[in-house]
Amino acid sequence: MSDLLLPSRRDFLKTTSRVAAASALAGVSIPFVHAQEDNTLQVALVGCGGRGTGAADNAMSVTGPPIKLVAMADVFENRLKSSFNGLKSKHEKNMDVPADRQFVGFDGYKKAIDSLKPGGVAIFATPPAFRWVHFKYAIEKGVNVFMEKPVTIDGPSTRKMLELNEEAKKKGLHVAVGLMCRHGRERQELFAKIKAGELGDIILERAYRMAGPIASFRVKKKAPDEKEVAYQIKNFHSFLWASGGAFSDFNIHNIDEACWMKDAWPVSAQANGGRQYREDYVDQNFDHYSVEYTYADGSKFFFEGRNINGCEDRFATYVHGTKGSAIVSSAGHSPAKSKIFKGQNFKSEDVVWSAAQPESNPYQNEWDDLITAIRTNQPYNEVERGAKASLVTAMGRMAAHTGQVITFDQALNWQHDLAPNVETMTMDGPAPVMSDAEGRYPVPQPGINKKSEYPV
Numbered sequence: 001m002s003d004l005l006l007p008s009r010r011d012f013l014k015t016t017s018r019v020a021a022a023s024a025l026a027g028v029s030i031p032f033v034h035a036q037e038d039n040t041l042q043v044a045l046v047g048c049g050g051r052g053t054g055a056a057d058n059a060m061s062v063t064g065p066p067i068k069l070v071a072m073a074d075v076f077e078n079r080l081k082s083s084f085n086g087l088k089s090k091h092e093k094n095m096d097v098p099a100d101r102q103f104v105g106f107d108g109y110k111k112a113i114d115s116l117k118p119g120g121v122a123i124f125a126t127p128p129a130f131r132w133v134h135f136k137y138a139i140e141k142g143v144n145v146f147m148e149k150p151v152t153i154d155g156p157s158t159r160k161m162l163e164l165n166e167e168a169k170k171k172g173l174h175v176a177v178g179l180m181c182r183h184g185r186e187r188q189e190l191f192a193k194i195k196a197g198e199l200g201d202i203i204l205e206r207a208y209r210m211a212g213p214i215a216s217f218r219v220k221k222k223a224p225d226e227k228e229v230a231y232q233i234k235n236f237h238s239f240l241w242a243s244g245g246a247f248s249d250f251n252i253h254n255i256d257e258a259c260w261m262k263d264a265w266p267v268s269a270q271a272n273g274g275r276q277y278r279e280d281y282v283d284q285n286f287d288h289y290s291v292e293y294t295y296a297d298g299s300k301f302f303f304e305g306r307n308i309n310g311c312e313d314r315f316a317t318y319v320h321g322t323k324g325s326a327i328v329s330s331a332g333h334s335p336a337k338s339k340i341f342k343g344q345n346f347k348s349e350d351v352v353w354s355a356a357q358p359e360s361n362p363y364q365n366e367w368d369d370l371i372t373a374i375r376t377n378q379p380y381n382e383v384e385r386g387a388k389a390s391l392v393t394a395m396g397r398m399a400a401h402t403g404q405v406i407t408f409d410q411a412l413n414w415q416h417d418l419a420p421n422v423e424t425m426t427m428d429g430p431a432p433v434m435s436d437a438e439g440r441y442p443v444p445q446p447g448i449n450k451k452s453e454y455p456v
Contacts, residue, residue: 052125073108155414177386199321238283403446
């Protein structure tokens with residue numbers, strides 16, 4: 001499902017811009033996993049919502065030797081069928097997903113991965129809580145991976161992901177993470193200029209993700225006849241265990257691109273947040289968040305997030321340095337319309353550089369980069385960066401939910417596991433969080449619950 005009011009991955013299903021380029025990441029020398037000898041690269045889709053469908057579309061839109069979708073899996077049959085029909089209407093010649101390779105259920109990811117030949121790519125676009133579980137199996141089977149963001153939701157899942165990635169690197173697997181802004185050619189050019197010193201020292205960053213309620217940011221009580229697990233997975237933005245909540249799932253892109261431009265990860269975060277106008281909504285999210293991140297050199301990064309109707313909308317990231325300032329992104333993920341200014345006021349007469357227009361499609365770029373790496377036998381692994389971006393995002397969320405200053409190390413070593421039994425979850429089993437007699441789920445209590453994000 002789309003997580004934006006502005007252009008999202010699903011919006012790019014109609015986009016045909018393709019820019020082939022070498023991998024944006026180059027790692028150490030490791031063994032390589034090759035595509036099949038007949039040059040056809042197989043893809044399996046696990047998680048058939050809007051994001052997964054968009055990723056499969058981008059995969060099949062890469063130019064060059066054939067790329068075929070050969071398996072699909074989801075826990076909801078209607079979502080799988082909808083995705084299948086949409087992709088077939090656009091990529092019929094690249095679709096090879098007969099009924100016996102359309103898998104419904106919690107074990108569907110194994111069956112989809114098992115359908116791939118060595119060197120194929122598994123797309124993971126389920127709620128993020130399942131990411132490490134699926135990654136573990138892909139590593140066992142030796143297949144390459146594209147995983148959507150966030151890749152972790154808390155400290156325990158981040159530790160698992162980083163440990164698993166060591167095995168992925170040993171096997172030479174190519175692994176991409178869906179933080180597509182890093183693949184925007186215009187942002188890459190801006191980053192190079194910042195590294196060259198055109199802004200001087202970065203002393204302040206600001207980012208905003210403020211809009212009305214979107215996706216499953218808030219939900220009303222479950223219908224009496226609906227299964228608890230199905231309800232929570234369907235509305236995964238509303239539950240911290242499933243997605244890291246709206247904060248992690250919506251805000252990670254802006255947080256990640258700010259950290260990228262600084263070329264550092266914050267060492268601590270303090271934050272505020274709260275709930276307004278909640279009526280009969282029962283989700284676990286705050287309606288607004290304000291986070292102050294601190295880098296090791298003492299400079300600050302302020303992030304503002306809000307999902308309230310009738311307020312000013314803003315979706316942008318800014319950087320301020322001792323020699324000038326920059327717009328990283330101005331109105332959503334793409335086009336970024338990046339600019340550098342000689343002052344701090346973003347005046348048109350002070351522009352010294354602007355990204356060329358029209359811009360390339362970052363959603364397509366990230367797939368072009370991954371497939372280029374696979375086909376040219378170049379190392380490619382974005383997991384560590386994706387895990388750290390996910391953790392830094394969660395660090396700000398934890399600070400808001402607990403009312404405490406949370407350091408990077410504290411976030412990484414956080415003991416409250418939001419989804420402790422996710423690898424054995426069933427549709428008929430208990431969910432990681434349950435409602436009270438009123439049908440409401442536990443919400444954060446800053447200053448009261450300091451070691452967990454909600455009462456446990």
